[in-house]
Amino acid sequence: MTAWEPPDRPRSRLAYCCPEKMAEDREPPPLADAVQTDFREVEEGEDLFVSTVSTAEQLSPTSPEPASFPAEDISTNSNGPKQEILLDDDQEDLFAEATEEVSLDSPEREPILSDGPSPAITPVTPTVIITPRVDALFDRSLDEDEEAEENGDTFDMQITVSDPEKVGDGMNAYMAYKVTTKTSLSLFSRNEFSVKRRFSDFLGLHSKLASKYMHIGYIVPPAPEKSIVGMTKVKVGKEDLSSAEFVEKRRSALERYLMRTVNHPALVKDPDVIQFLENTELPRAVSTQALSGAGILRMVNKAADAVNKMTIKMNESDAWFEEKQQQFENLDIQLRKLHASVESLVCHRKELSVNTASFAKSAAMLGNSEDHTALSRALSQLAEVEEKIDQLHHEQAYADFYLFSELLGDYVRLITAVKGVFDQRMKTWSKWQDAQVMLQRKREAEAKLQYANKPDKLQQAKDEIKEEIEEWEAKVQQGERDFEQISKNIRREVERFEKQRVKDFKVVIIKYLESLVHTQQQLIKYWEAFLPEAKAIA
Amino acid sequence: MIKLIVQLSSPSLLRSVSVDLNNDSSLLIDIPDALCERDKVKFTVHTKTTLNSFQKPDFSVSRQHEDFIWLHDTLVETEEYAGLIIPPAPPKPDFESPREKMHKLGEGEATMTKEEYTKMKQELEAEYLAVFKKTVQVHEIFLQRLSSHPNLSKDRNFQIFLEYDQDLSVRRKNAKEMFGGFFKNMVKSADEVLISGIKDVDEFFEQEKTFLLDYFSKIKDSTAKAEKMTRSHKNVADDYIHISATLNSIAADDNTALKQHLEKFAELLEKLRKVEGRVASDQELKLTELLRYYMRDIQAAKDLLYRRARALADYENSNKALDKARLKSKDVAQAEENQKQCLLKFDKLSESGKKELTSFKGRRVVAFRKNLIEMAELEIKHAKQCVILHSTCIDLMDSSFIFAVVQVRGRR
Numbered sequence: 049m050t051a052w053e054p055p056d057r058p059r060s061r062l063a064y065c066c067p068e069k070m071a072e073d074r075e076p077p078p079l080a081d082a083v084q085t086d087f088r089e090v091e092e093g094e095d096l097f098v099s100t101v102s103t104a105e106q107l108s109p110t111s112p113e114p115a116s117f118p119a120e121d122i123s124t125n126s127n128g129p130k131q132e133i134l135l136d137d138d139q140e141d142l143f144a145e146a147t148e149e150v151s152l153d154s155p156e157r158e159p160i161l162s163d164g165p166s167p168a169i170t171p172v173t174p175t176v177i178i179t180p181r182v183d184a185l186f187d188r189s190l191d192e193d194e195e196a197e198e199n200g201d202t203f204d205m206q207i208t209v210s211d212p213e214k215v216g217d218g219m220n221a222y223m224a225y226k227v228t229t230k231t232s233l234s235l236f237s238r239n240e241f242s243v244k245r246r247f248s249d250f251l252g253l254h255s256k257l258a259s260k261y262m263h264i265g266y267i268v269p270p271a272p273e274k275s276i277v278g279m280t281k282v283k284v285g286k287e288d289l290s291s292a293e294f295v296e297k298r299r300s301a302l303e304r305y306l307m308r309t310v311n312h313p314a315l316v317k318d319p320d321v322i323q324f325l326e327n328t329e330l331p332r333a334v335s336t337q338a339l340s341g342a343g344i345l346r347m348v349n350k351a352a353d354a355v356n357k358m359t360i361k362m363n364e365s366d367a368w369f370e371e372k373q374q375q376f377e378n379l380d381i382q383l384r385k386l387h388a389s390v391e392s393l394v395c396h397r398k399e400l401s402v403n404t405a406s407f408a409k410s411a412a413m414l415g416n417s418e419d420h421t422a423l424s425r426a427l428s429q430l431a432e433v434e435e436k437i438d439q440l441h442h443e444q445a446y447a448d449f450y451l452f453s454e455l456l457g458d459y460v461r462l463i464t465a466v467k468g469v470f471d472q473r474m475k476t477w478s479k480w481q482d483a484q485v486m487l488q489r490k491r492e493a494e495a496k497l498q499y500a501n502k503p504d505k506l507q508q509a510k511d512e513i514k515e516e517i518e519e520w521e522a523k524v525q526q527g528e529r530d531f532e533q534i535s536k537n538i539r540r541e542v543e544r545f546e547k548q549r550v551k552d553f554k555v556v557i558i559k560y561l562e563s564l565v566h567t568q569q570q571l572i573k574y575w576e577a578f579l580p581e582a583k584a585i586a
Numbered sequence: 587m588i589k590l591i592v593q594l595s596s597p598s599l600l601r602s603v604s605v606d607l608n609n610d611s612s613l614l615i616d617i618p619d620a621l622c623e624r625d626k627v628k629f630t631v632h633t634k635t636t637l638n639s640f641q642k643p644d645f646s647v648s649r650q651h652e653d654f655i656w657l658h659d660t661l662v663e664t665e666e667y668a669g670l671i672i673p674p675a676p677p678k679p680d681f682e683s684p685r686e687k688m689h690k691l692g693e694g695e696a697t698m699t700k701e702e703y704t705k706m707k708q709e710l711e712a713e714y715l716a717v718f719k720k721t722v723q724v725h726e727i728f729l730q731r732l733s734s735h736p737n738l739s740k741d742r743n744f745q746i747f748l749e750y751d752q753d754l755s756v757r758r759k760n761a762k763e764m765f766g767g768f769f770k771n772m773v774k775s776a777d778e779v780l781i782s783g784i785k786d787v788d789e790f791f792e793q794e795k796t797f798l799l800d801y802f803s804k805i806k807d808s809t810a811k812a813e814k815m816t817r818s819h820k821n822v823a824d825d826y827i828h829i830s831a832t833l834n835s836i837a838a839d840d841n842t843a844l845k846q847h848l849e850k851f852a853e854l855l856e857k858l859r860k861v862e863g864r865v866a867s868d869q870e871l872k873l874t875e876l877l878r879y880y881m882r883d884i885q886a887a888k889d890l891l892y893r894r895a896r897a898l899a900d901y902e903n904s905n906k907a908l909d910k911a912r913l914k915s916k917d918v919a920q921a922e923e924n925q926k927q928c929l930l931k932f933d934k935l936s937e938s939g940k941k942e943l944t945s946f947k948g949r950r951v952v953a954f955r956k957n958l959i960e961m962a963e964l965e966i967k968h969a970k971q972c973v974i975l976h977s978t979c980i981d982l983m984d985s986s987f988i989f990a991v992v993q994v995r996g997r998r
Binding site: 378379382383385386389390392393396397399400403404407410411413414418419420422423426430546549550553554557558561562564565568569571572575576578579582583585 | 829835847
């Protein structure tokens, strides 16, 4: 057990702010497995305050602006009643120290807290956050930057997927993506390197990881989905907007996929992952094709799994699992619904953009036709304003999509993976139970032999049975161990997943809000520029 | 169906569409309320007057849309007013859009939460009300245009319309009239060809003709595009309702640090959709309605040009007839008289037409100016409100997150 102190001692909160203490508490992730397990044994409610996670997380249940932050809000953040009271009492002290720790300017990717006390932060007003967007396409690296940064530990890895290039012609053509990795982890031979990969390579990687890790309870991030329609357009060589958008959507999805994969402490060490990122040549993953032998096998297995799921009736002794499964079921339904609504929003906003553009053109023509000079000028100005506004809507639709909609889509798929892992646990339990049943049968057979009437064959049979019993006893033990192991793993994985989910959503929500604010501010600018023109109509 | 009674106490918003109305206190008309029963809308037309031509100084009658159409058509057919721009007839009350939405809402009820459904229903009721208000105002404007016109306000039929306390029981257009209407439209298209083909001797009218023909097609296009734009805006606002509701459901089940974010976000979207809805309806009133109204007004101006062109044709024909009569020395006096009348009529039309068209231009420019200014001001106001809502929301959310975000920005 590491130096974790129970949260009901006020001092422990201040301990977070003390750099030396932090260095002690923190452990680098590669060794984290053993440590993390211990952490996870601790009460669930306290996980939020575990030091291996980012500073921001730790400070998150509390606001650095105690004056404006009502007490009720704090309670909704923390996981247990004890923390609430604690935070209320310690607000003043806590914040004074906290503000010192978080450095706004530190460019290193080192854990924030391991620095010495940084210069005090100037109070942040909302206007500071609102900076004009640098490019229309949302800065994709932002997500990954923050994740890497806020992991706090020495997890330092950034992957970018870029430069989609069409290779080949006709139906055999494919898109090759450049995968660039920047890292200081010792797992890799160099600090910066890039390779060319195609979509099926990514699918191949996922397939390997899934077969290796799903059955022991690791949540393997799902790969982006195939799209026959999208790819055919690209292959055929349609150089239009929709194929460009498709490629961009896929590129972004592949990047997020890789970042999620390497963010997993076990997966990043996997030789397949390392090979994927480093090796120039990769054997072609044909087994990912739907109609290949492996593909068909996959479909058969999926069907078998579905049947099994219906027939296995597990005696759930652990309420945690039951609760979590129900929770994920609900979340799945809600996220799908939300995703559908957001997709509808994207669609409507795109429509709005198109309709605004067409109105702008029409207004321009009207302005040309108008014979009153001042009104004509004003109408032309209106047309210009509307044109700019249509651009704005277009950009906003982009943000709607890449920030909000894609995140939801990713999480719908991730939750499917989580549910898969719970199913694996059920399978493991089932295997264990089956082994127990077999053992029981063997024992009964042994007992029967005792009363058998064939003395000559008896000894041989007895030995055989004894062997089998030993075999099955071992299997039962292994089954039990496997079940316990997978249960433990799942607990840990779910904690990690939940934390990541909270982080991801928080980041996205704020970024999305910023995009909305930016749009509104631009609107103000445009209309304020137009107003004098309208007033100038004599 | 819904029985809606609308009280319109505030000055009509659409009045900005055509300013300088109801200035003359000798005849003040307004529509203080209306009743919507099934598909029929019954307007209460209220008149206050100091003129002796009316029996009472203050009175109200109930009128239906068809009555307005009858009045308009009667005025158009009155020979005396051929040289005037007759104010365009108000369009028929159209509740198709909200009705369709209500239908869809009923179908989709099962998939929504109770909260969502209630909100959508509220939106729908608001839209219904908006359509209703619009139609009332458009009918009011029509009457006010008439009352403020020096000639038209004295029209006998107009007086009957205002005063007659019984049901006007306008005969439905019987077959003959329907056919007559159809014939009229055909004549109209012939007129279009007539006036677009011939170059007018009079410079003023030639310019006006060219301008109006071109402008009409442009403004018709703009009206349609503006309508589509407004509808998209409303769709976006509706989407916010669904998203907000689902976020609330997720927040309710959530017990992580995310809960607060989700709730605040949901709340913000709920407020935003109201603002977006207002933006859409303001845009509709100030822009789409403006364009639509002037499209119809320009049509009325075009009609004036047609009538003048026909009068010109009549005059030319009478000239030819006179020449023929002089040749044959038969009915010369009659032909001379006819020719004199045609010329008189044509001159009168040209004179009043010029006046009308000039004042029309002035009216149009003033109305556009007012509406464009108001629209820009409203857009600014709404956008500013949005910014405040957003900022408050970001504030209320995890402020410590702002540190993280600013940090990232610093590195960019």
